[in-house]
Amino acid sequence: MTRTVYVNGEYLPEHEAKVSIFDRGFLMADGVYEVTSVLGGKLIDFEGHAKRLARSLSELEIRKPMEDEALLEIHRELVARNDIDEGMIYLQITRGAPNDRDFVFPPEETAPTVVLFTQSKPGLADSPAAKEGIKVISIPDIRWGRRDIKTVQLLYPSMGKMMARAAGADDAWMVEEGAVTEGTSNNAYIVKGNTIITRQLSHEILHGITRAAVLRFAREAQMQVEERAFTIEEAQQADEAFITSASTFVMPVVEIDGAQVGQGAPGPVANRLREIYIEESRKAAI
Numbered sequence: 167m168t169r170t171v172y173v174n175g176e177y178l179p180e181h182e183a184k185v186s187i188f189d190r191g192f193l194m195a196d197g198v199y200e201v202t203s204v205l206g207g208k209l210i211d212f213e214g215h216a217k218r219l220a221r222s223l224s225e226l227e228i229r230k231p232m233e234d235e236a237l238l239e240i241h242r243e244l245v246a247r248n249d250i251d252e253g254m255i256y257l258q259i260t261r262g263a264p265n266d267r268d269f270v271f272p273p274e275e276t277a278p279t280v281v282l283f284t285q286s287k288p289g290l291a292d293s294p295a296a297k298e299g300i301k302v303i304s305i306p307d308i309r310w311g312r313r314d315i316k317t318v319q320l321l322y323p324s325m326g327k328m329m330a331r332a333a334g335a336d337d338a339w340m341v342e343e344g345a346v347t348e349g350t351s352n353n354a355y356i357v358k359g360n361t362i363i364t365r366q367l368s369h370e371i372l373h374g375i376t377r378a379a380v381l382r383f384a385r386e387a388q389m390q391v392e393e394r395a396f397t398i399e400e401a402q403q404a405d406e407a408f409i410t411s412a413s414t415f416v417m418p419v420v421e422i423d424g425a426q427v428g429q430g431a432p433g434p435v436a437n438r439l440r441e442i443y444i445e446e447s448r449k450a451a452i
């Protein structure tokens with residue numbers, strides 16, 4: 167089946183969808199994105215993603231091209247047209263395509279570019295990786311200072327994944343001034359006893375939509391949550407570690423820089439949080 171994608175008001179077969187070579191997203195990574203998961207053909211936490219998108223746009227002074235209701239409609243239409251049961255919707259909005267390349271922002275009337283496409287991932291919820299846990303390495307965090315804005319500047323995170331792969335690991339945790347900021351495309355956590363520890367929100371990390379939900383569920387389940395920075399050494403000595411993101415939900419981490427975490431297998435807290443997150447998200451999906 168040819169995938170149907172959305173570009174600037176049109177639903178098109180993917181090979182017919184085109185964006186200008188002058189698009190600011192292409193030339194300058196001047197754009198933002200969101201990834202929303204689909205379970206059972208429904209959107210997980212659309213409201214959270216729409217809110218963060220609005221904030222990212224506003225921080226970069228990119229015009230919000232449409233209301234959330236219209237965005238929701240496009241998401242649903244793509245799910246239906248592509249028959250997505252489990253997977254993701256990728257959305258990207260850039261500052262648009264002026265007639266030439268220029269560092270100066272284009273005139274106000276330049277329309278933002280809006281692109282959405284689906285990624286079908288059958289078995290997303292029943293992931294084999296979640297049963298085994300993943301291995302991470304640490305790498306320096308050399309990204310820019312506004313990681314709270316979900317921009318498409320993903321070169322370093324992409325390189326981080328390649329460094330992880332070269333080291334026989336699955337992902338990388340980034341470290342700045344001795345403390346873990348986050349994973350290349352996820353938030354990072356450790357567990358000590360009944361306490362879940364994850365870095366506090368700031369400009370240094372992305373404010374994960376999954377993070378917000380998981381911390382809420384953890385508190386509701388009477389777990390303690392400490393929002394503070396931690397080191398790689400502390401993580402290696404923790405009882406458990408895990409990551410969260412819209413596409414991995416809660417994913418146990420069983421090895422950090424070659425050192426086994428806890429028993430070297432997914433721990434009870436990560437497993438329980440994954441279960442709760444998927445169950446509650448399915449219930450609230452729209």
Ligand code: PLP
Nearest residue numbers: 351352353372374375376411412
């Ligand atoms: N941190 C970074 C750097 C990310 O790229 C992502 C997701 O892409 C996350 C955290 C997790 O955010 P969310 O839970 O909203 O997917």
